[in-house]
Amino acid sequence: MSAHPLNDTAPIQTRDRLLDSAGEIFAERGFHAATVRDISDRAHANIASINYHFGDKERLYAEVLKSGAKKVLDRFPPDQGLNEYSTFEEQLQAFVSSFISRFLDPSGPDWHARLCAREMIEPTEALDELVRDVIRPLSERLHLIVRGLSGGQFSDERVRLCALSIIGQMLFYHHNRPVIERLYGKQLYVNREVERVTRHITEFSIQAIRHIAKSKAQEK
Amino acid sequence: MSAHPLNDTAPIQTRDRLLDSAGEIFAERGFHAATVRDISDRAHANIASINYHFGDKERLYAEVLKSGAKKVLDRFPPDQGLNEYSTFEEQLQAFVSSFISRFLDPSGPDWHARLCAREMIEPTEALDELVRDVIRPLSERLHLIVRGLSGGQFSDERVRLCALSIIGQMLFYHHNRPVIERLYGKQLYVNREVERVTRHITEFSIQAIRHIAKSKAQEK
Amino acid sequence: MSAHPLNDTAPIQTRDRLLDSAGEIFAERGFHAATVRDISDRAHANIASINYHFGDKERLYAEVLKSGAKKVLDRFPPDQGLNEYSTFEEQLQAFVSSFISRFLDPSGPDWHARLCAREMIEPTEALDELVRDVIRPLSERLHLIVRGLSGGQFSDERVRLCALSIIGQMLFYHHNRPVIERLYGKQLYVNREVERVTRHITEFSIQAIRHIAKSKAQEK
Amino acid sequence: MSAHPLNDTAPIQTRDRLLDSAGEIFAERGFHAATVRDISDRAHANIASINYHFGDKERLYAEVLKSGAKKVLDRFPPDQGLNEYSTFEEQLQAFVSSFISRFLDPSGPDWHARLCAREMIEPTEALDELVRDVIRPLSERLHLIVRGLSGGQFSDERVRLCALSIIGQMLFYHHNRPVIERLYGKQLYVNREVERVTRHITEFSIQAIRHIAKSKAQEK
DNA sequence: AATGAATGAGCCTTCATTCAT
């Protein structure tokens, strides 16, 4: 039962405000440079509230990562707009589009994607969970798509390499944003050109997979 | 004149030992989590020596990044094994091979690559210099190769997108190593399969660029 | 509401203990030679408590100077024992007596006077405030007394010089205590001969002002 | 023999340059806040030169104080312009004038006077020497003058008090310069009004002593 | 459920000094 039984529009609870402000600040500065004082200040909460609600800074971090992943996957499911008759090309397009949207889409905060980037560089225990619940399922879906595109010509190993090539292209836009901005300017991110990037990656990958498969077939 | 005129292998000076140990520790833990005490300890130097030689922790970091970039570029130049008659395919192969080697090659420390990964996620002022001196030249070389492979069919914009796709594939193996290890196990890195990865990325990219170019040509 | 509603003599809070011990130690050693560690130790507080309550060492110093001035002025007001019919001679006597008492009186700590002496030699930003709130008001009161004693014969300039002569005599006993002790021994300070010194300075100054005024009058 | 036997205008020796720069910096910042690095830098000398020439920072300080006192006394002797027929009034005038000149005279650096001010607030062992060699002789000369001015009416104790009153007036202008500047502006020091201040203090003190002596005589 | 005061560990930096040359 709520502490404000007569008030449906109760103030957002301290715990939730802490999760939000922690997400932003961890994404901005990284785990070590972020201070619990800044996090609690931005959440208009007491410095002791973090230890009260989450135990310590590390468990707050893990909670932020976990709850953020759930939110972002719900918003951009990888099978958006597909049906049971969709071609592999359409499936790849949907996969790439949802993936790119997760960090280029203008609506909503982008701190979760940035947090994931950090986590992949300097993993904590939270990464294991993230891989199990989010990344591996996505990866396996992509394997199926690649296998389908290849017309069954690819070994498991080859499927894996192609999947990595696709994920690499996508993640690069996010993980290396500071570099891309310095090379080509910021307009790519300001305009959030989700569609153009999606189309390119999809086409690039489909052409590569198709013609590698074709040359495999000819070898036989 | 050197203090060791007869000895080319003079004892490694404190300054150099500090640069090495700092590289390792910054790569392991990041700028904030790394402590100058640990760095000086690992270099068997006094904690005050960092201040003496570099001024402060930040300038030490910048120096590490800069001198590391120089070392690694000297070791794996992007035109290794090429001559004036090399085809664009061979040029791309050399480019990818040297790039991959910089962080997968078993000889020599890999801390510089890891440091770059961090820097790209959470840039400091040192990144500007790194982009100017190292990354932009490499990027422009890659543009020329892509343009050549496309047979002149690509707009500047398309060249850029393809270059990003190639870099993305390569960097992914390094930046996301913790994720790949969790997905597919560690053998990829233990065996340092430079060649296999290089071949795949080269083939994948060449097929993609060639057939996109061909379809562009047909459109006309 | 206080945490000790029934107890007016609540336990001295950390903040107050820090102000006291800081006053002593700053007075003993000066700002730079005093260490926050010694200050917090003497106050039986943690070293971080200084940062918590005052921000940093400098702001602690400013607070010590300010709160000390208030205490000492409240204890020895410059109009002690006067009424509206008091003569200028009596006013000067009271002024000198209270002034001398502030650093020679045996009751209470004398660190504030010593701190002021330091501040006047090597001013920090805190001196501006001290002049504005404490010294200037005292100075103006002394001007009125001197003007009164002179029977209106003095120019503003002359009033100023005489006021400086009086303050100079008084402060000397305090600022140059180490020299006086070395010249004449310590008994002056051990006995805290407030009265004798007060009588001398008052008489010396009144005689000087009166007869300078008289000779001015004769000139006309 | 000089290291530059053929060169009469040999560069000022390191030792002397160190004494000068140390004088300035100690006067500016005090013993603790002054750093040997700043001192040796300003003297264009190596950081190790201080330990080489003076042993350590403390002995450098003592040497600075001592050599400075000698210079300033030689420049402004307390019997300047007097002869064996000079009156006590003239002697006092000469005494005050030379005293004031030592820190208000525009020629030459004023760091020694500032150093003395510091030393009197926070004495080191160097003060004992200073009192013995400089201050006590001056003090005894002043006693003789006061005794003379009083026409033999004063007890030793009274002589002492009057001497302290005179010294207090003089030193005040120097020791409390920061306060006087804040009260009355800087013009007093900019114009270096040695003469006006000298005349006032002399007249003030003579009138006081004369009329106190007269009233003593009448008491009898 | 929540808080402000207080803590102790640890960090970066500065400093006077020393040592080998």
Place this chain on the structure above:
DNA sequence: GATGAATGAAGGCTCATTCAT
């Protein structure tokens, strides 16, 4: 006679955490 490299001690400050309320 003089120096640049290197050192160890210590200083101010920050931080995550805890405790009494």
